[in-house]
Amino acid sequence: MKSHARVVIIGGGIMGVGLLYHLALEGWTDIVLVEKGELTSGSTWHAAGQCPQFTTSLNLTRIHNYGTQLYPKLEELTGQAVSWHGCGGLRLATTDEELNWLKYVYGVSRLAGYECEIIGPDEIRQYHPFLNTFGVKAAFHTITDGHVAPADVTNAMAAGARKLGAEIYRRTMVTDVKHLPSGEWLVVTDQGNITCEHVVNAAGSYADVVGAWSGHNVPIANMLHHYLITEPVQELIDFGPELPVVRDPWSHSYLREETNGILIGPYETATAHVCWDGKPPAWDFESELVAPELDRLMPWLEKAGERFPLFNKAGLKSVISGAITHTPDGNYLSGPAHGPRNYWMHCGASIGICQGAGAGKYLAQWMVHGQAEINMREFDPRRFGSRWATKEYTETVSIEDYHHMYYCYKPGEQHKVGRNLRTSSLHERLKAEGAQFSQIYGWERARWYDRTGEGENFSYRRNNAFEAVRAEAMAVRERVGLMDLSTFSKFEVKGPDAHAFLERICANRVPARDGGIILGHLLNANGFIESELTITRLSADHFYVLSAAVAQEHDYDQMAWRKRDSENVTITDITDDFGVLVLAGPRARDVLSACTATDLSNEAFRWLTGKVATVAGVAGVRLLRVNYVGELGWELHCPMAEMPRVYDALMAAGKPHGIQLFGTLAMNSLRMEKAYRGWGSELTTEIDMFEASMERFIRTDKADFIGREASLRRKQQGERMKLVYIEIDATDSDSLGNEPVYAGDTLIGLTTGGAYGYATGKSLAFAYVSPDRAAPGTEFEVLMFTDRHKARVLPDVAWDPTNERLRA
Template identity: 75%
Template sequence: MKSHARVVVVGGGVMGVGLLYHLALEGWTDIVLVEKGELTSGSTWHAAGQCPHFNGSLNMTKVHVYGTQLYPQLEKLTGQAVSWHGCGGLRIATTDEEVNWLKQVYGLSKLANYEAHIIGPDEIKQYHPFLNTDGIKAAFLTVTDGHVAPADITNAMAAGARKLGAEIYRRTLVTDIKLLKTGEWQVVTDKGNITCEHVVNSAGSYCDVVGSWTGHNVPIANMLHHYMITEPLAALIELEKELPVVRDPYSHAYLREETNGILVGPYETATAHVCWDGKPPAWDFESELVPPELDRLTPWLEKAAERFPLFGESGLKNIISGAITHTPDGVYLSGPAHGPKNYWMHCGASIGICQGGGAGKYLAQWMVHGQAEINMREFDPRRFGNWATKDYTTEVSIADYHHMYYCYKPAEQHQVGRGLRKSAIHDKLAAAGAQFSQIFGWERARWYDKTGKGEAYSFKRSNWWDAVKAECKAVRERVGLMDLSTFAKFDVKGPDAYAFLERICANRIPAKDGGIMLGHLLNENGFIESEITVTRLAADHFYVLSAAAAQLYDMDQLCWRLKQGERVTIADVTDDFGVLVLAGPKARDVLAACTKADLTNASFRWLTGKEIEVAGVKGVRSLRVNYVGELGWELHVPMKQLPTVFDAVMKAGAPHGIQLFGTYAMNSLRMEKAYRGWGSELTNEVTLVEGDMERFVNLDKDFIGKAATQRSKQQGARIKLVYMTVEAGNNDCYGNEPIYQGDKLVGITTGGAYGHAIGKSLTFAYVDPKLARDGEAFEILMMGERHKAQIAPQPAWDPKNERLRG
């Protein structure tokens, strides 16, 4: 056994082996995989091997599509036989909203470049003559996906990795992982220790245990999942072509042909539970199954027999019942763990066979090159914080399992595992009708419902429309108040704090106390990692803000960029401050009634901040900046005293018609101002030049990513962000809609909203730079229909920022 390696991957399932293979393909060959049993002996070997293309996420779709392109070629690439069944698939829709979902995903199929068609019930028989089409409104037909034998692709990728120089140690139990003083990791096994630069937790059902050795929280649940295979049927033996895999929301199951029989795998919508009473499996648990529980599956099996009557006419041959890992949001964990560098997660996949190849490819790119070619944020383990406790993870993972084939509409979320993080005025907002969504554990108001009915979720404009319109008009015409306590907040202090921030930010750090700037942290390739707002409170004290979902991510971005010897401390103060956004033409009048501070332009200019006393509360960090494009302030108040300031502002605002507003209105208002969003317009896939953000780059100083930013500017952008008006119907751009000129695909939207103040639907999009001309016309495919769009020359609202400076 090696004593040193560049990378050690812990776990020999499809995820770990897929990563090993792709690291070797990227040129890293001093790599090792350690597996306590045989390859695939955890949950991989008993998986059904489904490889679907249908998915509501573009980046996840790219992961899936890569797998279905790789697996048929693996035998040729590695010399290891692979049983690939490219039979295609049918995703059934039984409601109008499910049909809308098919239409949305159809747009993604164009961007991900796989063949798909939406067909009616009468056409289904051409592809699946045995399916009962009662209650079916439409189906999503995919042509090039299918299913594969899990052990085949895992062993093939292992063979390929070995040929490229990787080593695999089977029957070797990892018992501990330690961080050394050198910054390296030591992997302790029963056959010796390996010191490495990078360690990867790909331990499948054991990944939470392995993570606990180094203090990492790994939110996974081992769900019990069944599928069964019938005896061979004459009707299937006689078929010339294999039937497509069916995914049916009525029976909440996948149904397919398997060795001339029928395979049915239900995701029960009730009674699902974790394996082993939530405890980790024993270390000697390998290629074993869990006792089946067919009785409680009867309701879903009966529905499966209705949908696929042949299933009810045949006897069962095999029953597979085993553990599959599941995260609270159903998305695997892949990326850096929070804390010391070079500890990577690559686990938690519930559809791991399909995802193993693509997940390995894109994480390998991230590890080797510092970034992947797709946006990895939805896979990043740091999307969960310590609020994702074991109880939370179990409860929400079960709910997610129950909803595997449920059609979640935009903004719709699980209703379990809620109320984990609340601002101090949460109950006051709830009493006012706040409709909350969960973001990084926080409850944050989307909009305010005075009817008491709550939101009717839909792919189209719904019952929130008029309420959000009123909220937007209140901000534009009078004054609005929003709770944005969810901001990630950091105090960066020390004698070297200014020089540190200057070195890591592309923009110039304020040189005077009270200055505020918008900055971006880039990687060495010049691509955008983070967007932060920096306020200089003193020469050695800077207040840094970023997105709620980026709390752990940006803490790492800051800490990992520190150089040895720099006299800087970085403290996460997110929970210490609540935040009120007061914005609108009357904002100064309202705040003036609550403070003795001078709020005039002469004393308190736009893009400045200072500590003032508000409603008797001292130490309120007041920043004259906001994301809605109006005169206003962000009031960062000690969290315990937030109710005092909130009540005072609401009282002072009553004569001016103050109104609470939420994130739906904020999105509409920011789109009118053409403000970019981190994670939508600004991602690790683009440079600041491509994101049309050059005004936030200062090339007169050195910063991380400067050389690459200059190259992007000199060589010309690959793509360019543009701002457009859209002739929308009853829905607006969500993001990831394809853009056409004639029959040519020329771009992709990043997000959008209806601008209530200007009466137009708006979107951002990336297009070929040659097409980024004012007035250039396009068509956007939205919900199956093309809508005309045109590039706008300037922000739709207050393009000269006169209202902000008022």
Template identity: 50%
Template sequence: MKSHARVVIIGGGIFGVSTAYHLVKEGWSDVVLIEKGELSSGTTWHAAGQCPHFTGSLNMARIHDYGIRLYKTLESETGQATGWHTSGGIRLARHKEELDWHSHVSSIAKQVGFECHVVGLDEIRKIHPFLELHDVVGGSYTPHDGHTDPSSANNALAIAARRGGVTIYRNTRATNIVRSGDEWKIETERGNISCEQLVLATGFFSNQVGDWLGLRLPFVNVVHQYLVTDPVAELLDRTTELPVVRDPGSCSYMRQEQKGLLGGPYENGDLQTAYDDGVPWSFDQELLPPDLDRISPWLELMAERLPLFNTVGVRRVISGFIAHAPDLYPMVGPIAGHRNLWLAAGSAIGISEGPGCGKYLAQWMVHGAADISMHFLDPRRYGPVYTNDWIKARTVEASKKMFDLHPPGYEFHEGRGLRASPVHERLATKGAVFGESMGWERPKWFAPRGVDEQLSFSRSNAFLYVAKECHAVRENVGVLDLTSFTKIEVSGPQATAFLDRTLANKLPRKPGGVSLCHLLGNTGVTEAEMTVTRLADDRYLLLSAGSMQSRDFDQLNKAQSAGEAVQIKDVTESYGCLVVTGPKARELLSTTTKADLSNATFPWMSAREIDIAGVATLALRVSYAGELGWELYPPIDQMLKVYDAVMAAGAPLGVADFGMYALNSLRMEKAYRGFGWELSNELTLIEADMERFIAFGKGEFAGRAALLARKQQGSKWQLAYLRLDVSDRDVLGSEPIYQGEKIAGVVTSGCYGHATGQNLAFAYVDPSLASPGTTLEIEMLGSRYACTVLAEPVYDPKNERLRA
């Protein structure tokens, strides 16, 4: 056995082998893969092998499409048959809202480059004549969907990887992982091997492997059963294979398997998990005992949809389990707290997602970034705050609701209330409807008594109430609880030098200064956005999105050099955050503090500690709403006192609570970019038209060379700010932008601007189309609407209100 490699991958399932294959494609061949059993042991060998295109995420659609294209060509590349069948796929819709979602997915498909047709009942019957469609209104047909034999496909990837230089050791169980200097040492039953980079593609053993390193990985082993029938008489003489059917009514997939049928339900009832305390190490190609009685209600629904199931007997039942993450997306990327340690596991549909996830992980490892944004797969989207009870409850709920429709604003229910600010109960009594961010309860909007949000892909009934919140902010003053903000303190003798080389913008020159800064990857892409406040010569407070807490804290720590005199501390739970903003914000706060809040003393983009109701509070003169305003950061145990004082002082001024829906509308009117939408690790600040936040002249910083090269080469995309000629719906994100019949861009985010009465969006477009006044078209839910590129924000373009 080799004693050293550049990369070691633990796990020989589809994720591990795909990563090895794609590392070779990206130029790294000094790779060793170790597998405790045979290749494809674990989840891969018993998977049903379906590969659908249909998904509501643009980048996940890219991952699915890549996998299908790869499976089609693997046999010609390697000589190994993969059992690929291009059967096509149908997803059924039972009502208008489901059809709206299908229309949105069809728009995504056009951008990725695969066919997805929204079809009616007559077309469905032509494609699949055996379905019972009494409660169906339509569906989607993806003609290039298919299925593969998982073990054969995995072996084909392994053949190609070996040819490229990868060494694979089967029947070699890892028994421990230790950090040895700057490298990883993997102890195995056949000896030890060290490596520079380590990938855990450990499937349903991931939690146990993580234990070796003190990690709590958020995986739950969810049991899934499917059955294969005897041959069906009606299929014996068919020369065309039936498409794979996905039916939300029975929560199941159904397809032809040779001359029989294959079907599997995702139960939305008493879902079973397996080996919560750890999978036996001897478990390789074993299955669980079948339990058809438990899934019989869904089998009956499945047979109602496809009555052919009633005509034949069951040949075999496959009962296995799959490691799921709480949001059912795989975990692909760096592991927090450890350098050069990567995770690739947790896919609910791994055969479909394995090739693409392996490709983009390999790019990330080799080049520092992938061709697509990987934020939604990054393992650091979860953090230490999530308990084992939360992980299991949420994963089980998400698995039960796999076939549920998830319109904008959809929220899960299990595990809620993990973190709540001290003002949570106050807001709840006022009708706050809460969302969730990194476990925090965060107000989305305020509903009158008896009003529930009716979610929609067009526009929910919250629209009118959000309008009132927006007008309150624009005309008087509003208060928003943003305690969920990530708050990180960086201090020490070398703190300034550390941040100066880590962030792209200039730091505040003196205490009390505030700057908007970005952390870039070594390819120049945007990895984080932070508001940086200089508290003292050697102490800074960094604020960023709540969902980025684990990721930003980890990125800062990994940017630190060995022995550097810098302390990085996560103080998120030490301080609350109240946004007080609107034209009457100064008038309100002036009645709660003796501090001078005038422009001369407290200008825009500055910070001071002030006393509010006897509480020493850090106040920042900033506002993401684009109004005169402050963000207040009191000690969290004093936050309720500050909130009550602010609301009491604001009562005569018409103060109102507002939520994240309103904030999104307000920031769109100011053309403020959003991290995770306009800013991501897929593009740079140059494409986002934010070059003013790059201090090229200050000297070296992370990503500088790559940005300079990007400037010289020119960009393929440019961010455009759009006004839409549509009044009854808002963008969802990922809609295509057209110039004539050519797709010329993609929407990142947007919504209706209530104060200006304009429907707004951001989109990345061909740079030749980004000039103000250019007229384009946007496709929304199957229809096209005109849109116009704007030259400046539709609200306060000169920042007069911000600086008032």
């Protein structure tokens, strides 16, 4: 056994082996995989091996699509036999919203480049004559879907990795992982120890146990899942061609042919539970199954039999019942863990056979090159906070996610369990006002305010919230609005070197005067956008840094990892210490003046400046004259416990001015009217500042900042794409993001998201298009729900392009 390696991967399932293979393909060959049993001996060996491409997420689609392209070629590439069945797939829609879902995903398929079509019930029988189509409105027919033998593809990638120089140690038990003072990691095994630069937790069902050794929280739950295989059926033998894999939301099951028999895998919508009573599996648990529980599956099996009647005629051959890992949002974990550098997660995959190859490819890119070619934010393990994503939360929500595996979640719709983990001190007041909350990074944040008691009728189209949000947005434009935005991530950067440190890591110039505020971006070494921060200088050695709610651990790490040992700087996360109120609108100054003695005149308190003040008798309120809605206004950063006093005073002072509460839906509408970019949508690691049309926030004349030289090179090379601000001739829906953009029959780009602008009467969106289509006035079409809508590049910001209202 080697004593040193560049990378040690813990776990020999398809996720670990897929990463090993792709790291070797990227040129890293001083790499080791350690497995306590045999390869695939955990959850991989008993997986059904389905490889679908239908998914709402473009980035996840690209991961799935890569697997369906690689697996048929693996035998040729590695010399190891692979049993690939390219039989296609049928995703059924039984409601209007499921049909909308199919139509939206069709647009995603155009961007990902896989072959598919939406077909009616009569056409389904051309591909699957044995399927009962009662209640079916349409099906999403994917030509290149299939299924594969899990052991085959895993062993093939292992063989490929070995040929490239990687090493695999089977029957080797890892017993501990330690972070060394050198910054390296020590992987302790029963066969010896390995010191490495990078360690990867790909331990499958054991990932949470392995993570705990080094203090890492791994939010996974081992769910019990069954599938059944029948004896061969004569009708299938006589039919000949293999039937496509069917996914049926009515029976909540996948249904397919398996060696001339029928395979049914139900995702029960009730009674599902974790394995082993939530305890970790025994260390000697290997290539074993869990006792089946067929009695409680009968309601879904009976429905499956109605959908695929041949199932009722066949004799049962085998029952597979084993553990599959789930995360609370159904996405696997892949990326750096919070804390010391170079501990990577690569686990939690519930459909890992499909994802194993693509997941390995893109994490390998991230590790080797500092970023992947796709946006990895939705897989980043830090999307779950270490403190609030507890074991109880993980199991509760993972079970709910399992129950809803085939449920059509509409935009904005979320799980109803695992809620109220993090609330601001105003939560009960806002709830009493009709707040409809959504969860973000554990926080409850008001999405909109319902005065009817009806709640939101979630839909892919404009819904019952549309007019209520109009009232909220217009209150901000015409009078004054108040919003609780306590979900900001908040940090203090202090010390004699604080200014120099921030100047070195930010593309923009950091304020040199007390009270100055800037929008700053952290770029990676390749010049792409990693983080977006709002930085306020409170004093020469004290800066207040804000970022997105979901970036709390991500952005702390970005700052901590960039800090040099020689720099006298401390970075403190104070997110929970401060609540935030956004007061905005033409009457904002009148309202705030009634609550503070601080001079709020334009001469004394200019736009993009901040002061510490007393408001409503509460001292230490950080008043920042900045907001995300494009109106005269302030953010009031209050001690969390004191925020209700400030809120009550503002509401009372605002009553004569028609003050109204507003939520995130109105904020999104308002920010789109001002063409404000969003981190994670318009601003990602896929693009640079010039492509994002953010030139005014990058100061290449600065002596040095991380990503400067790469940014200059990229600018000289020319833009691959360009962000444009567009108006769409929409009807009953607005841009959700990831809709294809066409010029004639040529695909020229994609949207990143949008909203209806109530004050401007325009359906607005951002899109990345080829640079030759970026000029103001250029017209093209956006594909929305399989219909093309005309769109045009706007010459300027739709609302207050000269910022007169902000500066008032």
